[in-house]
Amino acid sequence: MSIIFLTQELEKMGNPKRENRERVANIVLENKKLIRYLVAITFDVDNKTSIKAAWILEWICTHHQLDYILPHLDEFTRNIENLKFDSAIRPCAKICEHLANAYFSKKENKVKEKLSITHINSIVETGFDWLITPQKIAVRAYTMNTLYLFGLKKSWIHPELKHLIETKIIHQSKGCKARGKYILDLIEKHQKTTL
Structure with missing residues (x-):
């Protein structure tokens, strides 16, 4: 085939x-x-x-199974920034969220072995691009979750994400506002546990 x-x-x-x-x-x-x-x-x-x-x-x-994407992570993470159609960005943003969830899962899985810092950097960079450009609610919701999770590993992400939510996202649709508040609460709880 x-x-x-x-x-x-x-x-x-x-x-x-x-x-x-x-x-x-x-x-x-x-x-x-x-x-x-x-x-x-x-x-x-x-x-x-x-x-x-x-x-x-x-x-x-x-x-x-999320494992099917793993042999193609280089291509996936290198190219997500080039997506143009809203209807293609949404499923790819969801895949990014799945990768982040698996990476931070308490259970052992192959994503933890295969997802490199280079892959994570590409996902994070593209995620911030998606948050500052006009995107559908679903893309913003998946992306905020993804960035929150990777912010557990990279300390600079949470302050940037918090700023974006407070200055931009919170003033958009009800769905964005609700997810934004939820992510802000998670960031605040995380900051309290790391002090």
């Missing part, structure tokens, strides 16, 4: 209904060599099929 086959399956997919995403995800999981093509199509950022590829990549990472 080739990238052409996968592209055709993505184009046939239509809308992001659960059954459509599950069908294409199952095709990819039945032939795991297609995962590298899925990542490549996700970052073909001028092609609208990249949106559907991002949906499937996120579906696999969320509903099957």
Whole structure:
């Protein structure tokens, strides 16, 4: 199976209904060599099929196993900053949040071994870009969680994130305001435990 086959399956997919995403995800999981093509199509950022590829990549990472993205972390983290379509940014922001959650999980997992400082730096840098540019609520929510978690490792992140939430995000939609307040509370609790 080739990238052409996968592209055709993505184009046939239509809308992001659960059954459509599950069908294409199952095709990819039945032939795991297609995962590298899925990542490549996700970052073909001028092609609208990249949106559907991002949906499937996120579906696999969320509903099957996050480990499938691990061999492709270099490509994923190097290219997330180049995403253009809102509908591709949202699933990639969710994958970033999954990676952060796994990295800080109390359970042992492969993400802790494979996610390098270079990968984390790319996710953090892109996350701040997503927070200062016009993005959908979901992207902001996933990104605030991701940055909060990586701020547990990098002390400069929390003050920057707090400033952005207080000066920009808290004045946006109700959803952004609620998530922003939640993250501010987490930052405050963390600061108290580290004093």
